[in-house]
Amino acid sequence: MLKRKWKNTNFATVGEIMPRALKHLTKSPEYKLYLIKFYWESIVGKEIAEHAIPKNFAFGVLYIGTSSSVWANNLLYMKFDIIDKINNALKYKLIKDIHFTYGKKGSNKIIPTRIKDKRDIKRILANTELLPQEISAIESSCGKLEDKDLAASMKKILIINEKINKVKKKNKWHNCKNCNTLCPEDEIYCDICKRKLKNGRYAQIRKILLTKPWARYGEIKEYIEGCSAEMVNAARTDLVQRMTANLQITSYDDIQLQTLVMLYRALPPEQINRKTVKENINRLKYDLIYNEMKKLMKKEEEN
Incomplete structure (x- = not known):
C-alpha cells in the first residue's frame, strides 16, 4: 500500500473559506442577475413587473423580456x-445599458429606438410637455381603478406613452393606413397591420396552391399584391408538410400522391406519371428527414 509522502497541515476553517467563496460568487453574472430578479418588483413596481422580466445579463447590459411590443416601446x-433605480438598489453601478425584447417568452426581437436623436431619450421626454387637457384625460381614465398603486403606475405609463406619441409626430411619424397607430415616415402600415396583411397573403397563396398545386411564383404574384417568392415557398412547404403528416402510400397512381408531387415540385398535370410520382416521393422523404435534422441541430445550438 502506497503511503502519502507529505501531509497537508494548512487546514482552512469554514470562516476563512466562506468570505473568499462569496467574494468569487458575487462577481458572477448569474449572481448579479439573481439579485436584479430578487429586487425587480420593488424597483419597477408591480404593474411593470407583471409585463417585463429580466432575462439575461452580460458585460453591463441587462436584457429585459416584455409581454408585447407596446410594453417594450413604452419601457424603452x-x-x-x-x-x-437598479444601480441605486444594488448600491453600485452594475447596469450600463438595457435592451428590451418581446415575443415568445420576451426573447426573440430587440426593439429599435427609431428616433433620430438617440443620445438622450430621457432628456427628450423631459422636455416634452403635455397639455392640461391631455393630463386631465389620463387622470380621468386612471381614476376608475380602485387600486391606488396600480392607478399610479398606469398614470405614469400613459403619460410616457402620450409623450412618446408627441416625439414620434415631431419625427414625422404618421397614422397607419389601416388604423390610427403611429408608424415611421418610411413605412405605410404599423407592425400589427403588416402582420395581418402578411397572414392574409399567406392565406391567399395557400388557396391558390390548393386549387392549382403546380402554380409558381410568377403566376401567383399576378393575383396577390405584395406577394414575394419567399412567401410562396413558405406556403408551399407548409402545405407539403401537412399533406405528408398522415400520408399512407398504397399506390403511386393515387390522386393524393399525384397532387402532393405537383405541389412539391411545381409540376403541371401533363408531367405527372407513375415514374415521376415514385421518384419525387422518395426524394421528398429525404428532404423531410433533412429538414427535421436541421431543426434539431438548431435547437441544440440555441440550448
Whole structure:
C-alpha cells in the first residue's frame, strides 16, 4: 500500500473559506442577475413587473423580456430611470445599458429606438410637455381603478406613452393606413397591420396552391399584391408538410400522391406519371428527414 509522502497541515476553517467563496460568487453574472430578479418588483413596481422580466445579463447590459411590443416601446423611454433605480438598489453601478425584447417568452426581437436623436431619450421626454387637457384625460381614465398603486403606475405609463406619441409626430411619424397607430415616415402600415396583411397573403397563396398545386411564383404574384417568392415557398412547404403528416402510400397512381408531387415540385398535370410520382416521393422523404435534422441541430445550438 502506497503511503502519502507529505501531509497537508494548512487546514482552512469554514470562516476563512466562506468570505473568499462569496467574494468569487458575487462577481458572477448569474449572481448579479439573481439579485436584479430578487429586487425587480420593488424597483419597477408591480404593474411593470407583471409585463417585463429580466432575462439575461452580460458585460453591463441587462436584457429585459416584455409581454408585447407596446410594453417594450413604452419601457424603452424609461430606460435611464430603470438603470438608475437598479444601480441605486444594488448600491453600485452594475447596469450600463438595457435592451428590451418581446415575443415568445420576451426573447426573440430587440426593439429599435427609431428616433433620430438617440443620445438622450430621457432628456427628450423631459422636455416634452403635455397639455392640461391631455393630463386631465389620463387622470380621468386612471381614476376608475380602485387600486391606488396600480392607478399610479398606469398614470405614469400613459403619460410616457402620450409623450412618446408627441416625439414620434415631431419625427414625422404618421397614422397607419389601416388604423390610427403611429408608424415611421418610411413605412405605410404599423407592425400589427403588416402582420395581418402578411397572414392574409399567406392565406391567399395557400388557396391558390390548393386549387392549382403546380402554380409558381410568377403566376401567383399576378393575383396577390405584395406577394414575394419567399412567401410562396413558405406556403408551399407548409402545405407539403401537412399533406405528408398522415400520408399512407398504397399506390403511386393515387390522386393524393399525384397532387402532393405537383405541389412539391411545381409540376403541371401533363408531367405527372407513375415514374415521376415514385421518384419525387422518395426524394421528398429525404428532404423531410433533412429538414427535421436541421431543426434539431438548431435547437441544440440555441440550448
